[in-house]
Amino acid sequence: MKTTHSDTKGSRLGMWLFLYTEILLFTGLFILYAAYLKKYPIDFIEGGKELSLFFGAVNTVILLISSFAVAASVTAIRKQSAKLSAGLIAAAVMIGGVFLFNKYIEWGQKIHHGIYPNAPDLVNGPPGKNIFFGLYYVITGLHGLHIIIGMILLCVCVFMILTNRIHEGNDGVLENCGLYWHLVDIIWIFIFPLLYLIV
Amino acid sequence: MTETDSFFETPAPAGYKGIWSWLITMDHKRIALMYLFVILFWFFGALILGLLIRTELMSVGKTIMGAQTYNAMFTLHGVIMIFLFIIPAIPAIFGNFLLPIQIGADDVFFPKLNLLSWYLYILGSIFAISSLFFGGPPDTGWTFYVPFSVSTNTNVSATLMAAFILGMSSMLTGLNFITTIHRMRVKGMRWLQIPLFTWSLYATAWVQLLATPILSITLLLVVFERMFAIGLFDASKGGDPLLYQHLFWMYSHPAVYIMILPGMGVISEIIPVFSRKSIFGYKAIVASSMAIAIAGSLVWAHHMFTSGMSDVAVFVFSLLTFLVAIPSAVKVFSWISTMYKGSIQMTPPLLFSLGFIYLFSVGGLTGLVLGAAGTNIHVHDTHFVVAHFHFVMFGGTGFAFFAALHFWWPKIFGRMYDFKRAYVAATMITIGFIFHYMPMFILGIMGHPRRYYDYMPRFETGNMLAGIGGYILITGIALMFVNLFLSFKNKRDALADPWGGTTLEWSVPSPPPLHNFVSPPEIKDYPYDFSDVVKKFKPGNIT
Numbered sequence: 232m233k234t235t236h237s238d239t240k241g242s243r244l245g246m247w248l249f250l251y252t253e254i255l256l257f258t259g260l261f262i263l264y265a266a267y268l269k270k271y272p273i274d275f276i277e278g279g280k281e282l283s284l285f286f287g288a289v290n291t292v293i294l295l296i297s298s299f300a301v302a303a304s305v306t307a308i309r310k311q312s313a314k315l316s317a318g319l320i321a322a323a324v325m326i327g328g329v330f331l332f333n334k335y336i337e338w339g340q341k342i343h344h345g346i347y348p349n350a351p352d353l354v355n356g357p358p359g360k361n362i363f364f365g366l367y368y369v370i371t372g373l374h375g376l377h378i379i380i381g382m383i384l385l386c387v388c389v390f391m392i393l394t395n396r397i398h399e400g401n402d403g404v405l406e407n408c409g410l411y412w413h414l415v416d417i418i419w420i421f422i423f424p425l426l427y428l429i430v
Numbered sequence: 431m432t433e434t435d436s437f438f439e440t441p442a443p444a445g446y447k448g449i450w451s452w453l454i455t456m457d458h459k460r461i462a463l464m465y466l467f468v469i470l471f472w473f474f475g476a477l478i479l480g481l482l483i484r485t486e487l488m489s490v491g492k493t494i495m496g497a498q499t500y501n502a503m504f505t506l507h508g509v510i511m512i513f514l515f516i517i518p519a520i521p522a523i524f525g526n527f528l529l530p531i532q533i534g535a536d537d538v539f540f541p542k543l544n545l546l547s548w549y550l551y552i553l554g555s556i557f558a559i560s561s562l563f564f565g566g567p568p569d570t571g572w573t574f575y576v577p578f579s580v581s582t583n584t585n586v587s588a589t590l591m592a593a594f595i596l597g598m599s600s601m602l603t604g605l606n607f608i609t610t611i612h613r614m615r616v617k618g619m620r621w622l623q624i625p626l627f628t629w630s631l632y633a634t635a636w637v638q639l640l641a642t643p644i645l646s647i648t649l650l651l652v653v654f655e656r657m658f659a660i661g662l663f664d665a666s667k668g669g670d671p672l673l674y675q676h677l678f679w680m681y682s683h684p685a686v687y688i689m690i691l692p693g694m695g696v697i698s699e700i701i702p703v704f705s706r707k708s709i710f711g712y713k714a715i716v717a718s719s720m721a722i723a724i725a726g727s728l729v730w731a732h733h734m735f736t737s738g739m740s741d742v743a744v745f746v747f748s749l750l751t752f753l754v755a756i757p758s759a760v761k762v763f764s765w766i767s768t769m770y771k772g773s774i775q776m777t778p779p780l781l782f783s784l785g786f787i788y789l790f791s792v793g794g795l796t797g798l799v800l801g802a803a804g805t806n807i808h809v810h811d812t813h814f815v816v817a818h819f820h821f822v823m824f825g826g827t828g829f830a831f832f833a834a835l836h837f838w839w840p841k842i843f844g845r846m847y848d849f850k851r852a853y854v855a856a857t858m859i860t861i862g863f864i865f866h867y868m869p870m871f872i873l874g875i876m877g878h879p880r881r882y883y884d885y886m887p888r889f890e891t892g893n894m895l896a897g898i899g900g901y902i903l904i905t906g907i908a909l910m911f912v913n914l915f916l917s918f919k920n921k922r923d924a925l926a927d928p929w930g931g932t933t934l935e936w937s938v939p940s941p942p943p944l945h946n947f948v949s950p951p952e953i954k955d956y957p958y959d960f961s962d963v964v965k966k967f968k969p970g971n972i973t
Contacts, residue, residue, distance in 0.1 A: 262677065348660040
């Protein structure tokens, strides 16, 4: 049959190509960031100081741990311990939830202080600061959306492991979903210094 | 049901009948035909819009519609023609149908993703239609330039989302093609044995993959601007509208190569077949496809010479633009050299291809007038640009699409059409085309701006002539499609190889069976070896 070829190398190639497109999606925003950083360096540094380094650092560590869990789960499935693998993925999903919770608190604080798109304080303040926080919301918002998509994919993986549709010798889906999660992670690794460590 | 029954008789997945055997199919040939169906629908719609625009412009002042309707019409004409017709036309229809067969595979690598791309295309279409009926049709032009696209009250967001979704569909098709070409070539086919049409799709797929995400994020940002008024492109809030133009053209200039490269691939297949002669410079054509894909990604700012850039940037982008002309010219030289001393068999596909070479050359050379920084200032945003663009896109890709339709029609449907009517149609289309767009070059040099609803009386003669040409053009296109559709009355008796082609699709029955190849395909050392064809086909025996 034509639909049942199992060429994992091929499907991984497809996944990598897809990941390039995701990176390029964020590249558009990074280009804007670069152009505006050159235009408003002082305002960007001021903006960076207002972001909580604590939240940013915690979220970075959190995502790295979750990436480790996902990587470990692929190894686990290859060593035929499906339960451990499913557990590790479930843990990664929960850690992703913690990331989103932190983001929620962080956004909440900012909005409480009158920093949100089209807020009077921002619009009437220095233009560079408005742009900095505009980019902050767009970049972290889009990244958060990717976290949610990644969590959904990982949940599907847990389900497929428990119903024995992912097992040793057929772990292509798990590996590709894992790649997606690592991508979300690595994009954050770029976002963190750009927004939080600019000072 | 036997293995040699055509794919029309063999639904995949098996057991479904009627409309369901199409809507949930994963067969690349059925998906290609579903694309053909919807893409033609949009093509006809946008043709009518275009004709109405030109009718409005045939005389000074109001002719048949008001200014706001006119703005909506040229926007929709552009959006539909670009995102719903030219970008998907050749890759999604002929690429889907032929790419797997040309490399000896039984399907694309991700059949489900292929079907998903079709549904994304339909979803994008629905967004495009809905923008017509809710909140007023968009009036920004297909380029969605800020600040107007952010401040206008019409329903631009729906159109932006349509373009976003269609971009995703095209990107996934590209991803599918690259993976297919890398992983599913029949054993024994090396890279330099791949047919040129597939090579052109490979180059296109990389551009689709690498350029589309930039457009996606740019369009999303405009939607965000309309929803949240962030100010990223709003000068009063610290943003820079020029950055929108940069991001937009970073995709949209490579996108014109997404549009033209598959067309060039079609021509590279047709010319050698009807010259009975191996393609001149196979490797040069392959290399030039890749060179166009790479160099074409670095020239975007030549759309912005008058928008405000440093002189250095203008110089660099102008120089790069001239460099892209070299690989394009390599192809034109190769096609012409292929015909030189060939044994030429005139057929409708070849006539369209000859039209392509001539019209595309005019389009390409006038592109250099626009790419040179000095002359660009004079003709920027005039009808000269409109004429140039249509010579390349319509005279180029459009004619290649027509040529592909005539070349592969017997392969896809197993039915041959009437040659005489096809020749008449092709001639009418070419003459109408020249009458339609040539006056626009002159109008542009005289200073007639593009997109304006009204103009000064001295431009009236040119616009009137263009309008008449437009009607000849449309009549020719109508005749062409009537002729093609009339072939359905004929018996399904087309030969497996009616033309004397050498690539793999001509070795399978017309229409092909479900799994494409009944016996394992035989790979020739070189895909364009006509020594057997010359023996088999005597001159003039194609009817």
